[in-house]
Amino acid sequence: MDTDLLVRLILLLPLAGAVFNGILGLFIRGLRKNEWVIGGIGTAVVAVPFLLTVYLFTAGFDEAHIASYYTWMAVGDLQIDFAYRIDHLSLIMALVVTGVGALIHLYSIGYMHGDRGFWKFFAYLNLFIFMMLNLILGDNLLVLFLGWEGVGLCSYLLIGFWYEDLKNSAAANKAFIVNRVGDFAFLMAMFILFKNLGGLDFGTLLAFADGVGAGAVPGWVHWVVLLLFIGATGKSAQIPLFVWLPDAMAGPTPVSALIHAATMVTSGLYLLARLSSFVLLSPSMMMIVAVVGALTAIMAATIALTQNDIKRVLAYSTVSQLGYMFMAAGVGAFFVSIFHLFTHAFFKACLFLGSGSVIHGMHHVEHELHHRGREGPLDPQDMRTMGGLKKYMASTRWTYLFATVAIAGIPLTAGFFSKDEILFKAFEYGYDGHFYAWFVWGVGIVTALLTAFYMMRSYMLTFEGEPRWPMADTVHPHESPWTITVPLWVLGGLSLVAGFLGLPGVIAHGELNWIHGYLAGHDGHAGPVAEAAVEGHAGLGIEWGLIVLGSLIALVGVGWAWRFYGRHGLAGDALLRERFGTLYRWWEGKYFWDEFYQKTVVRLVIGGAEHGLAPFDLKVIDGIVNGLAALMRGISRLLRHIQTGIVQNYALAIVFGVVVIIALMLSG
Amino acid sequence: MELTLNWYLALSAVLFTIGVLGVLFRSNAIVILMSVELMLNAVNLTLVALSQSMGDTAGQVLVFFVMSVAAAEAAVGLAIIIAIFRNKLTVDINKINLFKY
Numbered sequence: 001m002d003t004d005l006l007v008r009l010i011l012l013l014p015l016a017g018a019v020f021n022g023i024l025g026l027f028i029r030g031l032r033k034n035e036w037v038i039g040g041i042g043t044a045v046v047a048v049p050f051l052l053t054v055y056l057f058t059a060g061f062d063e064a065h066i067a068s069y070y071t072w073m074a075v076g077d078l079q080i081d082f083a084y085r086i087d088h089l090s091l092i093m094a095l096v097v098t099g100v101g102a103l104i105h106l107y108s109i110g111y112m113h114g115d116r117g118f119w120k121f122f123a124y125l126n127l128f129i130f131m132m133l134n135l136i137l138g139d140n141l142l143v144l145f146l147g148w149e150g151v152g153l154c155s156y157l158l159i160g161f162w163y164e165d166l167k168n169s170a171a172a173n174k175a176f177i178v179n180r181v182g183d184f185a186f187l188m189a190m191f192i193l194f195k196n197l198g199g200l201d202f203g204t205l206l207a208f209a210d211g212v213g214a215g216a217v218p219g220w221v222h223w224v225v226l227l228l229f230i231g232a233t234g235k236s237a238q239i240p241l242f243v244w245l246p247d248a249m250a251g252p253t254p255v256s257a258l259i260h261a262a263t264m265v266t267s268g269l270y271l272l273a274r275l276s277s278f279v280l281l282s283p284s285m286m287m288i289v290a291v292v293g294a295l296t297a298i299m300a301a302t303i304a305l306t307q308n309d310i311k312r313v314l315a316y317s318t319v320s321q322l323g324y325m326f327m328a329a330g331v332g333a334f335f336v337s338i339f340h341l342f343t344h345a346f347f348k349a350c351l352f353l354g355s356g357s358v359i360h361g362m363h364h365v366e367h368e369l370h371h372r373g374r375e376g377p378l379d380p381q382d383m384r385t386m387g388g389l390k391k392y393m394a395s396t397r398w399t400y401l402f403a404t405v406a407i408a409g410i411p412l413t414a415g416f417f418s419k420d421e422i423l424f425k426a427f428e429y430g431y432d433g434h435f436y437a438w439f440v441w442g443v444g445i446v447t448a449l450l451t452a453f454y455m456m457r458s459y460m461l462t463f464e465g466e467p468r469w470p471m472a473d474t475v476h477p478h479e480s481p482w483t484i485t486v487p488l489w490v491l492g493g494l495s496l497v498a499g500f501l502g503l504p505g506v507i508a509h510g511e512l513n514w515i516h517g518y519l520a521g522h523d524g525h526a527g528p529v530a531e532a533a534v535e536g537h538a539g540l541g542i543e544w545g546l547i548v549l550g551s552l553i554a555l556v557g558v559g560w561a562w563r564f565y566g567r568h569g570l571a572g573d574a575l576l577r578e579r580f581g582t583l584y585r586w587w588e589g590k591y592f593w594d595e596f597y598q599k600t601v602v603r604l605v606i607g608g609a610e611h612g613l614a615p616f617d618l619k620v621i622d623g624i625v626n627g628l629a630a631l632m633r634g635i636s637r638l639l640r641h642i643q644t645g646i647v648q649n650y651a652l653a654i655v656f657g658v659v660v661i662i663a664l665m666l667s668g
Numbered sequence: 669m670e671l672t673l674n675w676y677l678a679l680s681a682v683l684f685t686i687g688v689l690g691v692l693f694r695s696n697a698i699v700i701l702m703s704v705e706l707m708l709n710a711v712n713l714t715l716v717a718l719s720q721s722m723g724d725t726a727g728q729v730l731v732f733f734v735m736s737v738a739a740a741e742a743a744v745g746l747a748i749i750i751a752i753f754r755n756k757l758t759v760d761i762n763k764i765n766l767f768k769y
Contacts, residue, residue, distance in 0.1 A: 645765060645767035646762075646765060646767070647761070647765070647767065648691070648692050648693070648761070651691060651692055652692050655688055655692065
């Protein structure tokens with residue numbers, strides 16, 4: 001089948017779904033109630049592209065295929081087309097986006113059942129998939145940026161989906177505005193690139209990066225890498241622009257799963273991986289990437305330890321895992337960050353969807369309690385009022401457990417392979433004299449322990465122990481319908497086995513690391529993702545040692561949390577608070593980033609607007625406009641008197657005119 | 669003294685000016701029409717004087733046209749004034765001015 005046609009279908013089907021659900025849902029009221037039609041079409045337009053992507057995947061593409069459709073702009077020296085690139089990297093990303101996306105669309109049919117905006121939800125979700133595909137399949141930075149902004153827009157629309165509650169709108173605003181800061185940096189990077197290279201398509205960029213010798217890297221390259229990374233911190237929630245992600249949990253859970261776990265937040269990573277040979281030109285900036293990633297990872301992990309809202313725990317977990325991916329990028333192992341992106345999509349989506357199932361169940365409990373006359377609020381997302389759910393929600397419990405052990409890195413699960421690979425690559429990079437890599441490795445080890453612990457904590461508090469909600473002996477949640485549990489099982493299973501795509505080098509000398517070969521090239525054939533050339537190699541013994549260390553940490557973290565929370569239940573949190581004192585206060589306060597931003601940036605901007613721009617607008621701009629009007633009014637008040645209404649006066653004027661003309665004629 | 673061309677032109681100019689002043693500053697509609705006739709006659713005088721002095725009869729031919737138009741115009745103008753008088757019982761233009769607000 002013609003690849004260009006397939007690419008067109010893959011891109012346009014989700015858009016068609018969005019238009020169908022959006023426009024027809026807007027005008028045909030009857031359609032809005034028909035959930036199976038809306039949900040069915042919404043899911044199908046993502047599932048079919050998934051199948052098409054699988055087909056393309058099996059078709060090879062060792063060489064990148066570029067499908068160019070229209071010229072977007074041809075201005076002076078700049079020529080940008082709507083061009084899309086199919087190569088191994090974009091195929092892997094597309095598989096994740098469409099595959100996980102389709103599962104989440106199916107899940108949403110069950111989750112959003114009965115919601116008034118059901119049709120809008122699917123329209124927005126489909127639009128998001130379209131934009132995300134533009135992002136990952138684009139062949140130049142502008143199409144990527146189009147997708148980048150588009151997913152930001154859809155994220156805004158979906159976070160603030162239940163806009164009637166102002167908190168949700170505020171969260172949506174926060175996400176959009178914070179992302180804008182990153183986008184500004186991204187734009188600056190594009191300007192610099194265009195000025196120096198004359199083009200923004202990946203062909204030009206990568207050719208330049210390949211052609212530049214190691215000693216002759218121009219200064220602007222470092223700026224570009226830094227600015228691109230800042231853009232990535234916005235989209236992928238790293239320090240300092242991560243503050244929007246925890247608030248984004250205000251959106252419906254499928255949104256959190258799709259956008260804020262598996263796909264949109266990985267855009268920054270994708271950007272760096274796509275431009276990997278370019279990023280490698282700037283080792284100094286790579287150090288910044290790795291260190292920021294490491295600091296973000298450990299910071300978010302400590303915060304996750306203290307959160308009571310199950311979705312917040314998962315949000316900070318996402319920030320932390322994204323930090324891991326940036327750590328890998330910062331030590332030149334871009335394919336590993338994509339590998340971790342891949343496995344993370346599975347277990348994080350599974351975790352979020354599982355939490356959604358739990359929330360769904362607890363909502364039912366809340367309604368039942370109100371039915372029976374029991375007053376008082378019950379937050380369906382608060383783990384403090386959960387507990388013992390394994391009795392009532394078996395599928396949810398098992399899949400959540402699978403995903404938890406995967407993210408903790410228990411041996412042979414998906415998270416184990418990808419996380420260990422990151423830590424190993426960090427360790428190895430240190431041998432080359434990049435000592436920051438060992439710092440990163442150390443932070444990664446500590447964070448792994450924390451990850452195992454806090455994830456197991458969330459499992460224990462939710463599913464184990466005794467139920468902690470009121471009237472627990474008579475009011476129970478029930479398991480969610482098949483549209484919810486089937487995706488959970490699929491993702492749970494993948495969380496366990498997807499790691500085998502990237503077996504570490506100790507096994508068969510790295511021959512079985514399929515994803516390495518696929519992304520970075522093999523048999524002398526270069527792949528789309530570049531790697532750092534590493535001189536020093538850690539021996540086999542060290543590699544085994546690190547694997548054992550990683551396994552131990554995961555087992556210790558999980559086991560410790562299991563015993564600690566198994567014995568103490570919710571009181572465990574109070575014990576932690578006692579033991580860690582001030583530290584715990586800092587973690588619980590989320591390191592006070594929001595308060596810091598509020599006191600500095602927000603106050604500055606709003607103050608500037610209130611006291612500077614607003615008076616300027618009211619007094620100067622309005623003054624000029626109103627002043628002009630007043631001037632006209634004044635002039636007309638004077639000139640009005642000429643119109644007397646007496647015809648003889650008008651005739652007099654004509655005579656005057658004639659006299660003047662004759663005088664002029666006579667005087668030459 | 670010799671009656672040269674200039675004398676006729678001067679007379680014509682004076683007549684024309686008087687006519688203009690009459691149109692501009694009199695308030696009786698019939699007097700205004702008379703002033704218009706005066707202006708037309710002044711122009712006739714100019715035409716004839718110049719025709720005689722240049723020896724070209726075209727000027728006199730034009731006078732025929734002007735006179736016939738003037739006559740028609742006077743007839744129509746007076747008819748209008750009579751129609752107005754029948755309604756307003758006055759021919760003072762200040763009293764029949766609809767423009768003045």
